[in-house]
Amino acid sequence: xxELGRVNNAYGDDKVIDACSIFGIMDTSGRGFSGExxxxxxxxxxxxxxxxxxxxxxxxxxxxxxxxxxxxxMYLSRQGKEQxxxxxxxKFKVVYAAEVPTRRTPNVSSPPLVWRYxxxxxxxxxxxxxxxxxxxxxxxxxxxEDSFVFSSGKNMAVFKGxxxxxxxxxxxxxxxxxxxxxxxxxxxxxxxxGWWGGAHPFCLLDWTGVHNGELSSYGINRxxxxxxxxxxxxxxxxxxxxxxxxxxxxxxxxxxxxxxRVLAPPLWRDIxxxxxxxxxxxxxxxxxxxxxxxxxxxxxxxxxxxxxxGLTDRIRLRPLTVGVKGDILYLSSxxxxxxxxxxxxxxxxxxxxxxxxxxxxGEHVQAAxxxxxxDAN
Amino acid sequence: xxxxxxxxANQVVKVDVTGLSYRKLNEQLRQLVAxxxxxxxxxxxxxxxxxxxxxxGPVELVIYGTPGNALGAFMDGPSITVYGNAQDGCGNxxxxxxxxxxxxxxxxxGLSARGGRIFVRDxxxxxxxxxxxxxxxxxxxxxxxxxxxxFVGEYMAGGVLVLLGLTLGEGENHRASFIGTGMHGGVIYLxxxxxxxxxxxxxGRAELDEADYRVLEENVSRFARHFGRDAxxxxxxxxxxxxxxxxxxxxxxxxx
Numbered sequence: 001x002x003e004l005g006r007v008n009n010a011y012g013d014d015k016v017i018d019a020c021s022i023f024g025i026m027d028t029s030g031r032g033f034s035g036e037x038x039x040x041x042x043x044x045x046x047x048x049x050x051x052x053x054x055x056x057x058x059x060x061x062x063x064x065x066x067x068x069x070x071x072x073x074m075y076l077s078r079q080g081k082e083q084x085x086x087x088x089x090x091k092f093k094v095v096y097a098a099e100v101p102t103r104r105t106p107n108v109s110s111p112p113l114v115w116r117y118x119x120x121x122x123x124x125x126x127x128x129x130x131x132x133x134x135x136x137x138x139x140x141x142x143x144x145e146d147s148f149v150f151s152s153g154k155n156m157a158v159f160k161g162x163x164x165x166x167x168x169x170x171x172x173x174x175x176x177x178x179x180x181x182x183x184x185x186x187x188x189x190x191x192x193x194g195w196w197g198g199a200h201p202f203c204l205l206d207w208t209g210v211h212n213g214e215l216s217s218y219g220i221n222r223x224x225x226x227x228x229x230x231x232x233x234x235x236x237x238x239x240x241x242x243x244x245x246x247x248x249x250x251x252x253x254x255x256x257x258x259x260x261r262v263l264a265p266p267l268w269r270d271i272x273x274x275x276x277x278x279x280x281x282x283x284x285x286x287x288x289x290x291x292x293x294x295x296x297x298x299x300x301x302x303x304x305x306x307x308x309x310g311l312t313d314r315i316r317l318r319p320l321t322v323g324v325k326g327d328i329l330y331l332s333s334x335x336x337x338x339x340x341x342x343x344x345x346x347x348x349x350x351x352x353x354x355x356x357x358x359x360x361x362g363e364h365v366q367a368a369x370x371x372x373x374x375d376a377n
Numbered sequence: 378x379x380x381x382x383x384x385x386a387n388q389v390v391k392v393d394v395t396g397l398s399y400r401k402l403n404e405q406l407r408q409l410v411a412x413x414x415x416x417x418x419x420x421x422x423x424x425x426x427x428x429x430x431x432x433x434g435p436v437e438l439v440i441y442g443t444p445g446n447a448l449g450a451f452m453d454g455p456s457i458t459v460y461g462n463a464q465d466g467c468g469n470x471x472x473x474x475x476x477x478x479x480x481x482x483x484x485x486x487g488l489s490a491r492g493g494r495i496f497v498r499d500x501x502x503x504x505x506x507x508x509x510x511x512x513x514x515x516x517x518x519x520x521x522x523x524x525x526x527x528f529v530g531e532y533m534a535g536g537v538l539v540l541l542g543l544t545l546g547e548g549e550n551h552r553a554s555f556i557g558t559g560m561h562g563g564v565i566y567l568x569x570x571x572x573x574x575x576x577x578x579x580x581g582r583a584e585l586d587e588a589d590y591r592v593l594e595e596n597v598s599r600f601a602r603h604f605g606r607d608a609x610x611x612x613x614x615x616x617x618x619x620x621x622x623x624x625x626x627x628x629x630x631x632x633x
Contacts, residue, residue: 334464335483
C-alpha cells in the first residue's frame with residue numbers, strides 16, 4: 001500500500017481529490033476521425049485519475065474485417081496464449097491473428113501481451129452467433145488461466161491498461177486509428193486493485209461501458225446476470241454494466257429509453273404521479289428487472305455499433321456534461337475537456353439525472369427529454 | 378513567468394494559462410496579488426481547478442474559458458468574472474467576495490458558502506447552495522438567472538438563494554424536485570412557482586413581506602447590472618418565498 005500512496009498522493013495532501021474521468025465523442029454522420037482529439041480531452045482531466053487505469057473503445061476502426069468478430073485478448077503468460085489460441089482454432093475460423101501494435105512508453109510498465117484476432121463462426125450449433133460468441137468469451141475468461149478477452153465485437157475494439165489514459169493511448173498508438181465513435185476513461189480505482197483487466201472500458205460483443213462511480217448493487221446485479229450465463233471475472237463493479245446492457249438490449253430487445261428506466265428507474269414517488277399506462281410500465285420494469293437497478297452514484301457512457309448513450313444515476317451523484325457541434329456529440333465528466341477540442345460548441349448542457357442522452361448514427365443528436373439546459377456562450 | 382503587464386499604473390495583468398497546471402496557476406495568482414495587481418485577466422482557462430482559492434483582498438479576476446471545479450473555493454474577498462460556463466463546486470466554502478458567471482454553472486454551486494455573492498446568468502446543476510450558511514453579518518447570496526436541478530437548497534443553513542427562472546417559458550414551473558430538503562436556515566426566493574410535491578418536507582411556502590422585497594430588490598438589481606438586464610422587469614414577475622419550518626429538523630433523529 002506504500003507504493004499506492006506514492007502514486008495516489010505525490011504531494012502528501014491530506015485529501016486526495018481524484019475521481020474517474022469519462023469522455024465520449026460520436027460523429028452521428030458516421031465519418032471517421034483519429035484518436036488525437038479524445039486523447040487530448042481525456043488528458044485534460046488527468047487530475048481525476050491516478051495512473052492505475054486508462055482505456056479507450058473505438059468503433060469503425062476495422063472496416064476491412066467489418067463482418068468478423070474482432071477479439072482483443074490480454075495474456076499474462078505464454079501458456080495462456082497457447083491455450084487460448086488452441087481454443088480459438090477449435091471454436092472459430094481464425095482469419096487473422098497478430099499482436100496489437102505498441103510502442104515503448106516510459107509511463108507504461110510491465111505490459112502484458114495483447115493480441116488481436118479476426119474470427120468467423122463456422123457453426124454456432126443452431127444458436128444465434130452472438131450468443132455463441134458470448135459463451136466462448138465467458139469460457140476463456142473463466143476457464144483459461146491468464147487470458148482475458150478485452151473486446152469481442154465487430155468493427156470495434158477496446159484498448160486499455162494500467163497508466164494514465166494518455167499513456168495508454170501512446171502505448172497502443174491510438175492516433176493511428178480512425179473511428180466514428182470513441183469513448184475513454186481515466187481511472188481512480190476505489191474498491192479493487194488497479195490491473196490491466198480492471199481498466200475501462202468493459203466490453204462484451206460490441207457493447208462497451210466506461211463508468212465513474214461506485215455500484216453498491218454490484219453483488220445483486222452480478223448474481224442476477226449469472227442466471228443468464230454472464231460471469232464476472234474482472235474484479236470490478238463496472239463489468240456488470242456491459243453484461244446488463246447486452247442482456248437488456250441485445251437479448252431482451254429493449255430500446256435504450258427503456259433500458260435507462262431499468263438501470264436508473266424513476267423513484268416510486270415519481271412513478272405514483274405518472275399517467276396510468278406509464279405507471280404500469282414503470283412498475284412492471286421495476287418488478288421484472290429490480291435486480292438490475294444500479295444503485296449508488298454513477299455516470300456511464302455506453303456504446304455499441306451506431307449508438308452512444310450517456311446516463312447518470314437518478315439523483316446525479318456523478319457529473320456528466322454534454323456538448324453538440326453539428327453532427328458531433330460530446331459527453332464528458334467536465335465541460336472544459338470538451339471545450340479544449342471544440343471551443344465553439346453549438347450547445348452545451350447538463351442533463352437530468354436518470355435520463356439518457358443518446359447519439360445515433362444518421363440521426364440528429366437528441367436533447368435530454370426535459371433537460372435543464374443552457375446554451376453555450 | 379507568463380504574466381504580461383498591460384497597464385502598469387493600474388496594475389492590470391494578463392496571463393495566458395494554456396496548458397498551465399492548477400497548482401502553478403494558483404501559485405502565480407498568489408504572487409501577482411502579493412505584488413499588488415488589482416486586475417488579473419486569465420486567458421485560455423481550460424479546466425484548472427480551485428482558481429482564486431485562498432486569495433484575499435480586493436483583486437479582480439477575469440476568466441476567459443472554462444474554469445475547472447471548485448472555482449473560488451475558500452476565497453476571501455476577490456471578485457471573479459467568468460466569460461464562459463463554470464463547472465462543479467463553484468464558490469465552495471467561500472467566505473467573502475463575488476463570483477459572476479456569464480453562462481451556466483454545474484453541480485453544488487455555492488456549497489457551504491459562508492459569505493460573499495455568486496451570480497449565475499443561466500441555469501445551475503444539482504444541489505445548488507447545499508449547506509450554505511450564515512451568521513451575524515455573514516450572509517452568502519446565490520442568484521441564479523435561470524432555474525436549478527434537483528436538491529437545490531439542500532440542507533441550507535443560512536444565506537439567500539434567488540432563482541429567477543428567466544430561462545423558463547411563460548408560466549412554466551421550475552422542475553427541480555427535493556427543493557430545500559433538510560433546510561434549516563436561510564431563505565429561497567423563487568420567481569415563478571413549484572408544486573408542493575417538489576418541496577422538501579422541511580420547507581414552508583409564504584408570500585414575501587416588505588423586508589423580503591428589500592433583500593430581493595438589492596440582489597436582483599446587482600444581477601441585472603452584471604448581465605445587462607432590466608431589474609424592474611424581472612421584479613414584476615410573481616415571487617414565492619420558501620423557508621425552513623424548523624430550525625432543527627433532525628434534532629431527535631439519533632437521540633433516543
